[in-house]
Amino acid sequence: MPRRPIQLPHRIESLSILDSEGNADPALDPKLSPTELKKLYRAMLLSRRLDERLLRLQRQGRIGTFGPAMGQEAASLGPAFVMKPNDWFIPSFREPAAMLWRGWPMDKIILWWGGHEYGASVPEGVNDLPICVPVATQCLHAAGIAWGCKLKGDPSVAFCFLGDGGTSEGDFHEAMNFAGVHQLPFICVIQNNHWAISLPRDKQSKAPTLVQKCIAYGFDGIQADGNDIFAMIVAAREAADRARTGGGPTLIEAVTYRLGVHTTADDPKKYRSDEEVECWKPKDPLVRFHKYMVRTGLLDDAAVELIEAEIAEEIRQAVERAEKYQPDPMDSFRHTFAEMPPSLAAHAREFLESMAALSSDDGTEQPEPRQLADA
């Protein structure tokens, strides 16, 4: 009747490739082509500049509450780089870099924050889910998609994202547990940005790492430097290879930092120090990747200037398209069920009458509801 330590079969590692001066560890460097590197740099910069633009649009009252991803671009872009077109991308809401990489039109992202369902209507041909607000609930959708792929003999992989706060939710546990039991092609990326609105990481969990939770579910995990595009690519690639060859799920903890606000509705100065934020600034993924690109001769000031100009124009055009978008409020009735039941058709008629009265009473411009064929 011995008493002995239990050996657990899964190991967890920490991975970092790019240092804060932009030097890549030659043994671990994923050795991407210059074209790939330039594309990634442009994508990261695009996400950052879109963030900055959206913050300004929010301050001007042109969109609603906005949650920027500033400082976290590499954590979603690395896995997106590894995803195949038919893989499934199940975001939370701080993954605009991955959304843009996957082919989401920028105006849809702007319109989601601008209060339009059009921003959640996923483009045809893209296997992605829209932004998910209820924390960690998307993890179960990802597990279900991964299971569906497995049942149908489809080799696609489901990539799911959540934050450090999400790991305290029951749905995170239930998804991880189910993915482990059925050995699903499921990759869960925790963007540990150290803050869940005002709650710091150490109040979220006493566990020294978040990645170690994978051991309890019976699969592997890796803690990667989430501000290091190369570490995120390598971690995601290993996980994807494992998933595609029937090796089951992987948990990736991307250690990153939320440089900005949680959303425009809060003021981080109330709960965290400026010194802490300053400490993380040199680790900014864009700064480090920029240094790498300059150091390796792939970029110079003139090239960056050109990219900046292109991006500025792209964003300007997307904002213009988004602001021209005309919603049809009848879509809410049209898309409640496949076929409109008579009781709902009565509501739709009542709504049309109410909108007609509103347009005639009030000189301001109202959206124009289109008649429904079946109401």
Added chain:
Amino acid sequence: MAKLTMVQALNLALREILREDPDTLIFGQDVGKDGGVFRVTEGLYDEFGEDRVVDAPVAESCIAGVAVGLCLRGLRPVIEMQFSGFGYHAFHQIENHVSRFRTRTRGRYTCPMVVRMPYGAGIRAIEHHSESRETIWAHLPGLKMVIPSGPRNARALLRAAVHDPDPVVFYEPKASYRAFKEEVPDDPEDFPIGKAAVARPGSNVTIISYGASLRPTLEAADELAEEHDIDAEVIDLQTISPMDTETICASIEKTGRAVVVHEAPRTCGPGAEVVARICERSLMYLEAPIRRVTGYDVIMPFFATERYFIPDSRRIVAAARDVVTF
């Protein structure tokens, strides 16, 4: 034509569905080898295998949330909450996602799933196993709420729920699971969702009910005819949401009198919606105030005294007589 219990009829529907459509699967706790705690899925695991009839971990949110993912990937899951009292663990998935995917993605993604849950009192079950909370689900836009009352419509409505392109919460009155048998046609049939049925035609008063309460309602109608010379029309709602206003109001416009019967608590119960619709459309046809015979606004008691809290034919007869003699 065979005489089946509701459990057998539901089992038949699930067997037909699994045979007809390879994208369907059953997912719930103990639905596999065990055949479900009420035996609704008995034998299905043996016929269709572990990839079509799948035992879930003890995690209701997992069952509903994973089913969302299955739908998005093109499958049609029929999921089971072992008892409706445990379905609240899945509530946030059903409210935040199952009911919303169609509208928020403007039709790009949909969740054509069926969420089966046994509900209601009357089987001497322990705490948390006896509630009637259909209002909670019926209140959610984008979700359909269906409750059969007997073996034949249980089979036909469950088939229709699976064939429906939208999500359906399907409450099964467990007090009626084995209480009686009914002829169920050999050929598969679907009853339309969103349509009430006239379970017994009549002319003096309309009694509207559904689910487990339909049986005492029909017994009351017989007693009203035999002992009180009152010819009651009984309407079986079958679908709580979207509710069939037309069938209800057409009957009221004929009889001028109404009683609504359900086991759920009265306040904001489905009966409140029935009464509101009658008042909105058919108020001028009413000859008497409407009466509701329902559960009281209390927590369903432990089983030793539950029977006093379930609407029975005695209360229904008394209410119908009051309405007719007003």
